[in-house]
Amino acid sequence: MKRIQLGNTVFEGENDAYLIEADRTTLVDTAVSIPAVRADLREGLSELGVGFADVDAVVLTHWHPDHAGLAGEIQTEGGAEVYVHEADAPLVDGRERPFATNPAAQRETFERWGMPAAARDRLTEFFETEGTDIYGRDAEVTPIADGETIDLGGVKLETVHLPGHTAGLCAFAFDPRTVPGHEPVSGNGGDGNGGESPVEAFTGDALLPRYTPNVGGADVRVEEPLAAYADSLVRIVDRDWDAAHPGHRERIDEPSRRAAEILDHHRDRTRRVIDVLESGPATAWEVSAALFGDLEEIHTLHGPGEAFAHLDHLERAGVLERDGTAYRLLDPDPNVDDLFPTTALDAAST
Numbered sequence: 074m075k076r077i078q079l080g081n082t083v084f085e086g087e088n089d090a091y092l093i094e095a096d097r098t099t100l101v102d103t104a105v106s107i108p109a110v111r112a113d114l115r116e117g118l119s120e121l122g123v124g125f126a127d128v129d130a131v132v133l134t135h136w137h138p139d140h141a142g143l144a145g146e147i148q149t150e151g152g153a154e155v156y157v158h159e160a161d162a163p164l165v166d167g168r169e170r171p172f173a174t175n176p177a178a179q180r181e182t183f184e185r186w187g188m189p190a191a192a193r194d195r196l197t198e199f200f201e202t203e204g205t206d207i208y209g210r211d212a213e214v215t216p217i218a219d220g221e222t223i224d225l226g227g228v229k230l231e232t233v234h235l236p237g238h239t240a241g242l243c244a245f246a247f248d249p250r251t252v253p254g255h256e257p258v259s260g261n262g263g264d265g266n267g268g269e270s271p272v273e274a275f276t277g278d279a280l281l282p283r284y285t286p287n288v289g290g291a292d293v294r295v296e297e298p299l300a301a302y303a304d305s306l307v308r309i310v311d312r313d314w315d316a317a318h319p320g321h322r323e324r325i326d327e328p329s330r331r332a333a334e335i336l337d338h339h340r341d342r343t344r345r346v347i348d349v350l351e352s353g354p355a356t357a358w359e360v361s362a363a364l365f366g367d368l369e370e371i372h373t374l375h376g377p378g379e380a381f382a383h384l385d386h387l388e389r390a391g392v393l394e395r396d397g398t399a400y401r402l403l404d405p406d407p408n409v410d411d412l413f414p415t416t417a418l419d420a421a422s423t
């Protein structure tokens with residue numbers, strides 16, 4: 074297995090695609106459909122003696138264009154089978170329009186977040202300059218579901234559905250000893266999962282090494298995004314993978330610890346949201362401004378989306394009530410730990 078590092082700066086930046094040369098030549102995630110990044114991917118593959126036309130299978134962690142953008146183009150060149158979770162499939166095969174090109178969805182969402190006109194205009198303008206090319210061609214997809222195995226011939230990928238950042242985000246777990254040219258990582262002593270077979274996983278944007286993946290803004294279709302993501306993080310902790318190969322930047326050698334850290338970060342963020350509301354009712358936009366300050370480009374979407382995810386979570390728990398687009402604190406001192414699931418690692422640290 075080889076990691077192909079892409080130099081893109083769009084979205085979370087520095088995407089990774091992974092090449093597995095099993096019986097079927099397989100690419101896990103592609104790249105955003107921008108000339109310079111397409112060139113990066115072509116060059117990275119060609120250094121390994123592979124062209125787009127040689128790819129038999131493209132396995133996508135989620136629909137975002139920095140991961141799925143070139144799937145259609147690769148398929149056109151060599152007929153690759155493109156796998157993606159059924160919840161994200163409509164955005165890869167073109168049945169649904171992505172948020173950035175869907176004015177009706179934008180209006181409804183910006184309204185719900187209480188976004189002022191100037192910020193809306195700025196974001197719409199950003200979407201327009203970004204263009205629709207980044208999404209690349211539509212691909213014909215093979216939809217997959219949680220627990221399904223993708224057989225690459227010699228290597229089997231187990232689909233692990235981890236919704237939150239997007240509705241259909243999946244990790245793909247594998248036995249590293251089966252992967253040609255891959256040295257198994259012995260992050261947890263080489264015997265995670267209770268001392269039997271080592272297991273590693275491609276985690277897309279479910280688990281990233283430096284940033285906490287955005288929830289709430291990155292895919293506005295996700296129902297109860299924060300609760301969904303918290304459950305996904307617990308699932309990662311429970312899996313106790315030996316290593317995670319993320320969608321951006323470097324390998325994560327202690328995925329369980331990283332997942333527990335991100336969950337903790339969301340508990341803290343929830344506390345900060347409650348602090349903001351102590352000085353009076355506020356909209357998602359206003360909470361975002363208090364937490365993150367002035368935002369630009371894609372962050373103008375991610376900031377209020379994240380604030381909304383937390384507000385929505387607190388409203389469902391009865392801590393807040395919503396009045397139009399503003400949220401008012403009902404319980405000024407809730408036990409935040411009770412609002413999130415606990416993991417085996419939380420129990421160990423207390």
Ligand SMILES: [Zn+2]
Nearest residue numbers: 137238278291
């Ligand atoms: Zn993403």
Ligand SMILES: [Zn+2]
Nearest residue numbers: 085139278320
């Ligand atoms: Zn990403």
